[in-house]
Amino acid sequence: MRISSPTRVLWPEPGITKLALAEYLVAVGDAFVAANGDRPVSLQRFPEGVDGEQFYSKNPPKGAPEWVRAVTVTYPSGRSHPQLVIDEPAAAVWAAQMNTIVFHPWASRAEASDFPDQLRIDLDPQPGTGFAEAVPVAVALREVLAEAGLTAFVKTSGNRGIHVFAPVVPEWEFLDVRHAVIAAARELERRMPRQVTTAWWKEERGERIFVDFNQANRDRTMAGAYSPRALPWASVSCPLDWGELDSADPREFTVLTVPARLTAVGDPWARMHDAPGRIDALLEWWRRDLDAGLGELPFPPDFPKMPGEPPRVQPSRARKSDGDG
Template identity: 75%
Template sequence: MASPRITLTVPGPDGDREIGVSNPDRVLWPEVGITKRELAEYFIAVAEPFLAANGNRPVSLERFPDGVGGESFFSKNPPKGAPSFVEAVTVTYNSGRRHPQLVLTEIGSAVWAAQMNTIVFHPWASLASDPDHPVELRIDLDPQPGTGFAEAVVAAHELRKVLREAGLEAWAKTSGNRGLHVFCPIEPTHEFLDVRHAVMAAARELERRMPDAVTTNWWKEERGERIFVDFNQANRDRTMAGAYSPRALPTATVSTPVTWDELDAVDPASFTVRTVPERLAAVGDPWSDFGAAPGRIDTLLEWWQRDLGAGLGELPFPPEFPKMPGEPPRVQPSRAKTPAE
């Protein structure tokens, strides 16, 4: 039988809000018994750093009506019946289509999203005030079979050096799974394709320095036991779990900002919906100054032009994208070969 509806008091910009949560005892993470109510209370507990990382920008909600073991779907535009404090901004997708996208401007929006069984928040790299120009350069270090978090940490330290040489300061967070996310705050002076090219330039430079440890190969059959530097996460409308967003994994892990000094000793499995509020209370938010001194991608774009001159051109785009100028064929290398070859 469904549990009764409850009302949570949620801080808002103009005073407290009373937000209803239906079926608060519904278990969203069966392995650890975390309920919808606990999820909603988690967002209240991490409100400030969560909004700093995910608020005031287009965001997609990944919703799990039957918990993390069931099917999921994405909500991008505000559904019918959304409260008035849940805002939206019109954005342009890669197809050229324009559509409203959700924007979180207060923590009540995240609590409302939890009421809608949202577990993962996927923010754009740009702000709602200027959705076409990213304020973050994002690099996803994705461990391939035979590698794991420890190998991603080694790659992240070297990537930090590469980015510093390009005049950017890097910040790290766990993905909530096996990988690492490296972000750099940047001035919103370039559109998404330019930022993608900047990420590719950094990724290729890292690959040159660690050829046996990292790869930019898009096709899985060519990656081997290396960390894949996922350049395509820098595209328009391609997102990753935001900082302090829970993940739809059995133990309710959270994508958690960490300092560079603690990175080598981090256990990403220790950051969960139940432990992250305690961590924030004890050590604070490692990303509290994120965005205070945004950098520029000019040097990375110079590296991109250098690589173009050396014959290193465009790389494949995700399959849902239209064919892009200069893009190589979207076919696995093994399937592109003919018997005559």
């Protein structure tokens, strides 16, 4: 695979070049493809490096080689178009040649893109909290998912957050999986009300860890496992064993360090899909909460209005409007 402008510096702080990024993707290639391959993937591209402009490619970039696959997916708007699929490390290297730094895979497989095979939960530290505060929340979430019959896997987000994944049988569409995530998030919030919030509006979250349930929606993605991040220190969203989490420093997992780590300790996610679970128990929790008066939660602003969704207005604005009236 030919790399043009191989000396172009993508991360100025550590001096990592475009060629070094390609070499990284080769070094972690098997684990990268195992985690992100056979899935529709969006490319976050930085033609001038992480300090320059960026854009997302959902359609495969022009000039894609014949051996780079694409699959047609349907978006929340109802429209459809093709997205890139990575089947081998060379496809990831080609994406890097096209200035891709961050890879955003779907939670579903290419040939069954309507049916997620991963339940994904993004633990997002709010101002005043960080990675250290997210760690006990992730551990508690693992226990919640285990009670629902699911096996959880964990990775750093590449920044301050933590991503918790659980493999599931691909029998439910995105809305059902979203409801399963909300059910798990609410149970976690009940157990840790001072540390955890499911409040969609930032003004209501406080100094807590936000469980971002909307990352479970169709066409909502997060940086894939082993994907670099566009942060100054060239961090990587790195899979961990649960026993590593408490002492982990997310800034230590970078494009420069992760290949040696992978060689030394192996891939903690290698067996993720050996025994996928079911979300029946979580959907029972969802229905229990509905019966208790807890309804649907807000969707992202670019989604069509969804059944049962509360008004898309900040609570403070709603209160002000009611007062004016």
